[in-house]
Amino acid sequence: xxxxxxxxxxxxxxxxxxxxxLMRRELLIGILFVLPGLALAILFKLVPLIRGFxxxxxxxxxxxxxxxxxxxxxxxxxxxxxxxxxxxxxxxAFATLPVxxxxxxxxxxxxxxxxxxxxxxxxxxxxxxxxxxIVVGIMFRQILAPEGPLNALLTAVGLAPLAxxxxxxxxxxxxxxxxxxxxxxxxxxxxxxxxxxxTLSEEVLEAARLDGAGFWRMLVSIVIPLLxxxxxxxxxxxxxxxxxWMFPLIYALTRGGPGSATVLPEYLVFTTTFxxxxxxxxxxxxxxxxxxxxxxxxxxxxxxxxxGKAKAR
Amino acid sequence: xxxxxxxxxxxxxxMPARSALFGASALGRWLVTLLLTVLAVATLYPLFFTxxxxxKSRSDFAQxxxxxxxxxxxxxxxxxxxxxxxxxxxxxxxxxxAGGLLISTVAALFLAYAVTKLRIRGGNLIFLxxxxxxxxxxxxxxxxxYETILTFGMGGTYQGLIFTYAAFGLPLGTYLxxxxxxxVPDDLIEAARLDGAGELRILFxxxxxVSLPAIAAISILNFVWMWNDLLLPLVxxxxxxxxxxxxxxxxxxxxxxxxxPLVSAGLVIALAPVVLVYFVFQRQILSGAIAGAVR
Numbered sequence: 001x002x003x004x005x006x007x008x009x010x011x012x013x014x015x016x017x018x019x020x021x022l023m024r025r026e027l028l029i030g031i032l033f034v035l036p037g038l039a040l041a042i043l044f045k046l047v048p049l050i051r052g053f054x055x056x057x058x059x060x061x062x063x064x065x066x067x068x069x070x071x072x073x074x075x076x077x078x079x080x081x082x083x084x085x086x087x088x089x090x091x092x093a094f095a096t097l098p099v100x101x102x103x104x105x106x107x108x109x110x111x112x113x114x115x116x117x118x119x120x121x122x123x124x125x126x127x128x129x130x131x132x133x134i135v136v137g138i139m140f141r142q143i144l145a146p147e148g149p150l151n152a153l154l155t156a157v158g159l160a161p162l163a164x165x166x167x168x169x170x171x172x173x174x175x176x177x178x179x180x181x182x183x184x185x186x187x188x189x190x191x192x193x194x195x196x197x198x199t200l201s202e203e204v205l206e207a208a209r210l211d212g213a214g215f216w217r218m219l220v221s222i223v224i225p226l227l228x229x230x231x232x233x234x235x236x237x238x239x240x241x242x243x244x245w246m247f248p249l250i251y252a253l254t255r256g257g258p259g260s261a262t263v264l265p266e267y268l269v270f271t272t273t274f275x276x277x278x279x280x281x282x283x284x285x286x287x288x289x290x291x292x293x294x295x296x297x298x299x300x301x302x303x304x305x306x307x308g309k310a311k312a313r
Numbered sequence: 314x315x316x317x318x319x320x321x322x323x324x325x326x327x328m329p330a331r332s333a334l335f336g337a338s339a340l341g342r343w344l345v346t347l348l349l350t351v352l353a354v355a356t357l358y359p360l361f362f363t364x365x366x367x368x369k370s371r372s373d374f375a376q377x378x379x380x381x382x383x384x385x386x387x388x389x390x391x392x393x394x395x396x397x398x399x400x401x402x403x404x405x406x407x408x409x410x411a412g413g414l415l416i417s418t419v420a421a422l423f424l425a426y427a428v429t430k431l432r433i434r435g436g437n438l439i440f441l442x443x444x445x446x447x448x449x450x451x452x453x454x455x456x457x458x459y460e461t462i463l464t465f466g467m468g469g470t471y472q473g474l475i476f477t478y479a480a481f482g483l484p485l486g487t488y489l490x491x492x493x494x495x496x497v498p499d500d501l502i503e504a505a506r507l508d509g510a511g512e513l514r515i516l517f518x519x520x521x522x523v524s525l526p527a528i529a530a531i532s533i534l535n536f537v538w539m540w541n542d543l544l545l546p547l548v549x550x551x552x553x554x555x556x557x558x559x560x561x562x563x564x565x566x567x568x569x570x571x572x573x574p575l576v577s578a579g580l581v582i583a584l585a586p587v588v589l590v591y592f593v594f595q596r597q598i599l600s601g602a603i604a605g606a607v608r
């Protein structure tokens with residue numbers, strides 16, 4: 001039913017008397033207005049999700065007709081070392097999260113000092129985020145090549161032992177992938193933190209400064225506690241990002257190699273489905289990944305809903 | 314869409330009037346600038362390297378892969394244009410990005426208006442349903458999504474990718490617009506209704522002008538991810554003539570006989586439009602107009 005306004009001022013009360021026809025029209029218009037958006041969301045997100053779940057219960061062999069197989073795909077998935085590897089790789093990538101969280105924070109706080117040229121630095125640090133990850137990946141294939149500029153620099157400054165084949169060792173490939181992803185996304189973090197810093201009270205910062213707090217002291221004792229919600233939000237974003245931002249980078253940099261060293265779950269969904277044509281198992285891995293991503297990003301949705309829903313009228 | 318875009322980042326970092334920390338010490342401020350300069354150079358170097366490589370001839374690059382060179386050439390760009398059929402790829406990217414952006418924004422406008430200003434039952438529930446779609450990234454449903462698009466007979470077509478883009482851009486757009494619409498007093502809408510204005514009229518002549526900053530923000534955010542996306546066009550367009558620029562670039566880099574300078578030229582072509590947009594809308598992206606909506 002229609003939310004009757006609690007602030008029922010006299011004019012509103014009068015309106016109730018001729019409510020019925022008006023209401024029905026409003027309802028019709030309401031339905032027409034929400035229909036295109038709802039249709040898009042249902043047809044292109046909800047329906048595929050449901051179809052994915054159904055597909056995960058079917059045995060598929062190449063192009064043959066699928067047959068119902070219950071939880072066989074899930075059993076196969078759990079027993080499959082490739083799946084275990086991909087989730088283990090994701091765990092290793094998660095271990096780099098502190099860098100994802102702290103580096104943009106320090107940069108944002110440095111920019112926040114408004115030293116000469118700070119607007120240029122803000123623009124420069126955000127530029128990588130604008131560039132397509134597939135482009136970033138191909139670009140860094142050259143940067144990280146054995147004879148590439150990174151190794152040339154390391155050799156030039158006397159760190160020749162560090163000039164390794166970055167994309168060819170199991171550990172170094174995964175860490176390189178994560179580092180390239182960080183290059184691609186840290187600018188978003190800087191901007192996120194800057195928007196949080198802008199809400200801090202000038203007086204508090206000024207008072208701390210007059211008390212003689214230095215850069216780190218200020219960062220640790222004042223800025224971090226006050227920015228907790230923003231830091232939390234960015235952490236959630238990076239956590240889901242490590243699970244869903246990497247596909248184009250893996251596709252361009254390593255194709256999952258060497259071996260399965262850089263296969264992350266989202267890439268495994270793609271290869272299982274489109275390369276090994278095992279759509280049922282691909283869908284099952286997709287569902288497993290969905291559960292993880294949904295749990296993490298539900299936190300973002302919860303916040304958005306709390307901010308955006310209609311307040312009780 | 315993945316949760317790649319940040320509603321918080323859309324909020325403008327409005328800088329305080331003076332330095333928070335080193336305001337008094339000129340030396341300290343210049344040290345910060347020096348440190349940031351070093352970091353910025355390191356950040357931008359890969360882009361510079363790619364640009365430089367794209368301007369070297371094949372033999373030049375073989376002899377001198379890292380350093381500067383005097384004779385720069387545009388040959389790689391000519392070759393990349395021919396090999397990738399750049400005009401067609403550009404057209405495909407423009408059509409699908411513009412289509413997705415337009416449909417997504419219009420659908421979000423109607424939705425946000427309905428759940429905020431039309432007193433329909435379950436408005437909040439519909440709002441929650443739409444933004445909850447954020448938790449479904451394209452990666453986990455990519456095959457069933459492709460299957461669904463095939464069911465609609467839209468495989469390899471513009472509309473298949475456009476509707477998908479629109480659906481994935483919808484949650485954030487609805488969220489941002491709803492935040493703007495809530496700020497418009499109900500009394501204003503009520504008064505317009507009493508004056509005989511229809512809902513469409515109210516939406517487009519009262520709500521739309523107020524929410525232009527939000528629409529600018531949504532358009533920029535959607536442009537960036539739709540233009541840059543790889544997985545959706547890769548799967549939906551496959552090898553068809555309708556593939557986008559990003560798919561074209563990834564195919565180019567996979568060809569065995571292609572030289573690194575040529576690939577670099579392809580990369581520069583692929584990133585140029587988005588960098589251009591960045592420079593033109595820098596102010597909106599980094600500060601100011603995009604903002605307010607979010608909090």
